[in-house]
Amino acid sequence: MTLDIDHLQTWIGREQIDSETLSPTLVRQFNATFDRRSDTDQGGKAPLLIHLCLAQPIAPMSELGRDGHPALGGFLPPVPLPRRMWAGGAFTFHGDIRIGDEVTRHSKITDVQLKEGRSGALCFVTVQHEVTSDGRHVLSERQDIVYRDIPAAAPGKPKADPAPATTGEHSRTVTPHPTLLFRYSALTFNGHRIHYDKPFCIEDEGYPGLVVHGPMQATMLCQMAADLHGATPARFRFRSLSPIFDDADFTVNAEPHDTGLRLWTAKVGGPLAMEAFAEW
Known part of the structure; x- marks a missing residue:
């Protein structure tokens, strides 16, 4: 194209x-x-x-x-x-x-x-x-x-699975229940079907399941940062590295880094999904 x-x-x-x-x-x-x-x-x-x-x-x-x-x-x-x-x-x-x-x-x-x-x-x-x-x-x-x-679909041998993410010094597990994804879509008036229409995800997009919202992951990470530090960060930045689907739980993690915290999400046993940094 x-x-x-x-x-x-x-x-x-x-x-x-x-x-x-x-x-x-x-x-x-x-x-x-x-x-x-x-x-x-x-x-x-x-x-x-x-x-x-x-x-x-x-x-x-x-x-x-x-x-x-x-x-x-x-x-x-x-x-x-x-x-x-x-x-x-x-x-x-x-x-x-x-x-x-x-x-x-x-x-x-x-x-x-x-x-x-x-x-x-x-x-x-x-x-x-x-x-x-x-x-x-x-x-x-x-x-x-x-x-x-x-x-x-790429011909030949499938790519090797990426290395699983580590578990942070602070970590909690989230179940990406369809109701959670639906509620966040409703809160943000987000009609993107990848978050609530599983047949569309699988049959049209080639995904294994519903996609967990990037903004929702960022919100969870920013909430964790503020909770751990006891105050809203002055700056918070993040990037999406790989998607998370509703076919497995994922973790929200944090550890000390330079002048703040490094935070990330990852499917349980899977690679980094979103990485973030909070500074005060």
């Missing part, structure tokens, strides 16, 4: 602004999904990374693509590759989102790059988000999105 990278790069500089009021109900739903407790009263401090559930794209059913995402074009460039996933990102925390505040996300496409991977063409789109809460600048986020083709 030929990609017109010059055309796609005309999307650089495109901006979008969305707002939503953070309700106590959404906070309770968020906490229930992650089995956590926090303040749910008006004016209380909001849970970490709940902004990922606010002011998300809303497209009519008639404007969705085959995978449940909004169809190509619009704010994001029309990359003609079927798989779209979160490749990674970074957060810089400037303040707290407060329950009852109007949360506004100002998004801007800052880069579009075409690269060649082992499975073919990869198109990376970088989006910068600036988030305010009742007019206060509370968060800067860089979001890295990758588009890729569905790889064809």
Whole structure:
């Protein structure tokens, strides 16, 4: 497939602004999904990374693509590759989102790059988000999105399984139950079928099961970092290395690293899935 990278790069500089009021109900739903407790009263401090559930794209059913995402074009460039996933990102925390505040996300496409991977063409789109809460600048986020083709089955001997990830000094096990994935999709108004439609995952995408959300993994890692340190990180960055599916439990891990923590997720007995670093 030929990609017109010059055309796609005309999307650089495109901006979008969305707002939503953070309700106590959404906070309770968020906490229930992650089995956590926090303040749910008006004016209380909001849970970490709940902004990922606010002011998300809303497209009519008639404007969705085959995978449940909004169809190509619009704010994001029309990359003609079927798989779209979160490749990674970074957060810089400037303040707290407060329950009852109007949360506004100002998004801007800052880069579009075409690269060649082992499975073919990869198109990376970088989006910068600036988030305010009742007019206060509370968060800067860089979001890295990758588009890729569905790889064809390689002939010959299968590749050797990658080495399993180590277990962290701090570790807990998570069962990726379909209800957990469904709830997070609902919180983020994410129609991507890879997270709830198992026949689509297996028959159309060639996956062994439902895909665990990258943003949900990042949220679990950031929560662990804040819990262990007793405070919100100043900076948190992460990258996705391999997918996790609902066919096995996965672990959330942490260990000391330089000026903060190194954190990661991995399928039990499997390789690194997401790696993150938190600093204070």
